[in-house]
Amino acid sequence: MSGTQASTVVALPQEIWWLVSQEFTSRRDFLSLFNLARVNRSMAKLALPLLYSIHELSPASTGDTAIVDTKKWAVLWRSILASSLGGAMYSYCLWIKSLSLGNLHSLLEDLARDQYKDIRTWFFGAPLERFHILQSRASNVATRRNRALMDIESIIFEVANQITDFIKTSATEHDKTVGLTSLEGYHLPTARLPRWVSRLSLLTSLAVRDGSVLNSTIAEAIRENCPHFRELVCHYCVGPDVDDDLAGFLSSLSPNTLQSFTIMSANRVGAITHAALGRHSSSLSQLSLYVEDSAVAGLPFLSDCTNLVDLTLDVCGTVPPLWEQTHKEEVRQIASWLQQCTSLKKLSVINLPSTLSILAEVLKVPGIRLTDLEITMQTIQEDTSAFSSAMATQSDLKTFIFRSRDGWFGGSEFIHAICQCTKLRKLDIVTQMLKIGDFYKVTDTMKDVEEFAFDIDSDEPIGDECVYALGTMHQLKTLTINATTAFTYQGLLALFENLGSDPLGSHQGLSIHIMRQVGTQKFSQAQVKKLNAALSKQLGGKMEITYDADPDELNESDFSD
Template sequence: MSFVLADDVLCMILDILGDERDHHSLFQCALSSRHLAAHSIPVLYKVCHASPVRGGGTEDEQFFNPLKRPPFNASLKRMVDPAVHKWALLWRSLALSSLGHTYLPYCSYLRYLDLDDLGDLLKDPKFSGQIREDFFSSELLDTVSSDYEAKGNKRLRSSAKGPDPSADLVKLRIGSAIVKKATSIRGMSLHVPPETLSEWVAGLPLLQSLTVWSGAALSQHTGAQLRENCPKFKQLTIYSWRDRPPITAEAESEEFLKELSPDTLECFDLISLSQLGPRSVAALGSQLQSLSELKLTSLTIKAIAELPSLKPLPSLRALALVDSVPSPRNESFYAIVSQVAEWIGNCRSLRQLDLRRFVDDPFLLSQTLSKEGLTLTNLSLAKYDMSGSDAFHEALGRQQSLRSLCLSGDPSFVPEDIEILVQALGQLHELRDLDLKDISDGFAQEHVITLTASLPHLECLWISGDFFDDTVLQAFYHLRELRALVIPAFSKFTADGIFDFISHLGPGNTGFSLSILNAVDSTLTEEAQLLISETLKASVDGSFDYGIVPLDDSDSSVPEDGVYW
């Protein structure tokens, strides 16, 4: 007796698979029957930008048989990389559908157009031979190039004509064809000329997010086009924004931000090198009420001084300030830092703060974290010096709402500095993720045992120290929710010690991953390592990584008993 699911139930199931980015299951559904294909293909193409097809991996093992050794007379031209082949077929179907040459309108299902991905495909060394020939069918060649002549049913290159069309040209022409058909696009990632971007944006009424390589792409009144044609636009990511003499990034960014509809931009992320100045920062004030995520890079001290003029951002939840232009640390500098600390502390909706070589970051945080009403859940500080940061560490203990903390930089081996940090961390009882890269290099095993005793909810921990052995493992016995432990310290663990630790794991540790990265003079044989891996897999569906550091026999820094002298 067969049972047929109602269409609405089937759509709900497929939508769940789409939300989970389960490309394999969706693809299998599309292959199973015409009825399922009609429902699954639209969902599959809605999330195709997140497919792991580019890098291969386990999904491709399920789609393709392993490459067999070719016969001695097989043409190398016919040998193809399965992942790249599938990647090319995906883009070919999108391109052909935009030209009306496919049974289903695949491109109309798109919600996110990642033209950077297409560019990566066209420039991949494996995109050659048979894969390239299959991709550039006659229909596509008519769109991207006129350098081919007909011969029977095939299209051949004329020797009298120029080279293959460039990857950038192909990407531009395919992208233009898709944009004209796929008006349902909500997001785009691309690197195209300013005139092209301005034109494309005008035809995408549902556009919400945009990622561009250079802010220069926004220079042809793209802000005005977004205001007039894209009422739901709210997210902008820019990799870099630099001067193009005589045009300055300062002027371009100020113009673009002023062209946007006020209080509509929720996310402004500037990822890499930029040359924005105080006018650019001031222009962000037009988005004062809506900004919830802000990342700024490469600011000068003059631009930094403009941040407090924005006044507290009522909706700001995530703030990242990184890699500022170095400035003399004089009285004026610290006055500006204090003002910025006050401004950050008054953004009461702020939950995530990321700093890296912004100003004197420990000094700034020592003031910011002490502000009443600031309740962070995520904090990251990179590239700082632990020495001289006691005031920051003491203030850190006041942010007891923290669930994720990442500290990295130069460690201190002064006992007083270590004690202050350990004491502060021990007050953060709600921590789930703790990442102490390099900063904890001076920790003794007793410091780790003391620290973890106060952090019962830890799920992920990266911690180093001066030297670890089986003794430190008792620090993790009571962590019933721990799922990932990384120990990069020089260490010497025994199989018995690790098995004893595994015996303390329970249901809350399901999926536990143990990584010991720098074992010295290891007593673990390959057989013991394999047995540990199998035991972890069997007990909590876990995994084990083990790395050995070879030391010269003349190196006396780590004697046989594992104690430093």
């Protein structure tokens, strides 16, 4: 920052910069807060607490493993740890809102490598020597340099214990509330979790790698010490007793306090956990479940959870064919449950048996007005007309994503239903083979779509005539074309010029992905460069293009043969 800029900063009232800092924080803008903190000591005192409150968004934490990023990442964590020992200028660890132990775990994995040995030595220098815990001789695996390996899990446990204890002690001494609201980690042990959460009175969110570590004892610690707890995320839940243990956790929380529950992948959760979620039926508004094939029949046990606003049912792709034929009652009960969810706004169903027949019943309920609908199916073996008719009533939809392997669905009835949803801003039907007439109907009707992904069923590659149709979409910002195309250089330039002439700038930042341009219509490198330059100049956008039967690649394969 120049001297003139710094003077301007000083000249403005502190209250203004406080509001600016708050805005940067609400936007999760780590870099702007970082730059503000570097201006002077006064600005540092203003910006640093807010910066550390979103420390997990640091580019060093979210970037790749380049050494420069790892060093910045290490600086961030070292400052947090040193402050918990009283060895830093500021009490950084009192400012963090999220204790992301999984983030620290990734850093330690980097530091364990020989290429980062200098950073490792610096990181564990005074006053952090106590955290440099090595594996015991019995468990240690010898390295080529006979160097003892770091015991990452023990380091994580020591860090979590130190930080949570320091935060709790500081809050008690100064008669303040604990600021940390979120705890996340790869390996949060059952034996230690009750002590850690009991120190975090404002804990609202817990994210664990393996949900099998959760049980009623941990929930009781949360119930007694964390009155604001409302969100649980499990990456997976494995183990023979996980359904009982997780149900025990949910049942031991204060009733109707959990608002958000997520299981991302493989699990052994079923009807017992589904039924236990009913204890939070009044509060639960967000539910995202990866459902194993053995647990699909247990979905009706969720029937008490009817206040959902955001629901994802991601069913394992190994459900037996014709499952719905032998489970007709369960299909009926799932449909009946979803029909009662009249607060639902966002719905995502992936590989759910009888998806179309269930949604045909759900979408026609007058009280259900979705804003987001995502459907993924392996194959389509059902009548599509009832679904299309029901979907046509969902005129509040802003996002619609439809994926299936069949490549063609519903014909003109389906397109007619889409065109009734005039509030759509994102339309992704990239796996569907539209008839050319249906494509023109969509572009002519859906003028306000901002993100559009499509395919076209045509004997011949589509050309510049489709470019002109796309140019009439007034709000277009992201375009993905999976159809076989034969666009010309001049045609694309005309599209950019047309969109760039919009006086409202509605297409600023336009991103174009042309996925199957015919190899015989391949642009030269100079043309691609000029196209991107024109797109960048006029709209601040970019274009990516790949080719079917790329002649250059075919020639390379000829040489390799």
